[in-house]
Amino acid sequence: MSAISRKLRSVEGGRLMFWCPGCDGAHQVGVGDGPGPRWEYNGNPEAPTFKPSVLVSGATWDPPVTPENMDQWRREPWQQRRVPFVCHSFITDGRIEFLGDCTHALAGQTVDLPDFDPEGR
Template sequence: MSEIKTISKCLGQAADGSIWFWCAGCDTPHNLNVGSGSGPRWGYNGNAEVPTFTPSVLVQHDQWEPAAITPDIAEKIRIGEIVQIKATKVCHSFITEGRIQYLSDCTHHLGGQTVDLPNWEESWARW
């Protein structure tokens, strides 16, 4: 992943100009392409301290559950004691005036809630 520089308490920016924020619901970074260029683009108010992006941000990905994060779980999966399933994860939100409004179709614990954008540097450093 390319280097991402901090541009405010809550945002980072990659060399390609994409804007990055930390998602408290997914506990991972999400990025948005802003300005002109190819591919999907988001409107951005240009205020890195209190950002607003339009339209909504929809992130979807498949994830194996349970995750084989420890050797004992990986072994139980390998021998068939635990069966993994592929689950589609959804994070859908509006980012308005520095806050994330998570919509009810989110599959994580913050669905239906609104929270401040997390601290970018602190979150990125522990990832």
């Protein structure tokens, strides 16, 4: 992974990564030639536009198993529930418009694309 701007990272396979403030994590899109789904990219690393929308979905587990509690969970596994999540957005001129089907707190809002990993992790 290499920085191409404060907003974007370049990763293998012709993919660009940006920080999602709704998920507090990174999302990737494929641009240019290559295998898998591809997005149009305006070529502006400081104010990117990707088309079409970016849809990320999956599930997490609650309560989570973390590195800090892994040994305890292995000794005495606790009940967990599967929690589905959706992050669906349009990224236009360096702003993220979160659509209403997002399951995070920024659903329905438009915010500036933050610098990559604003917490410095």
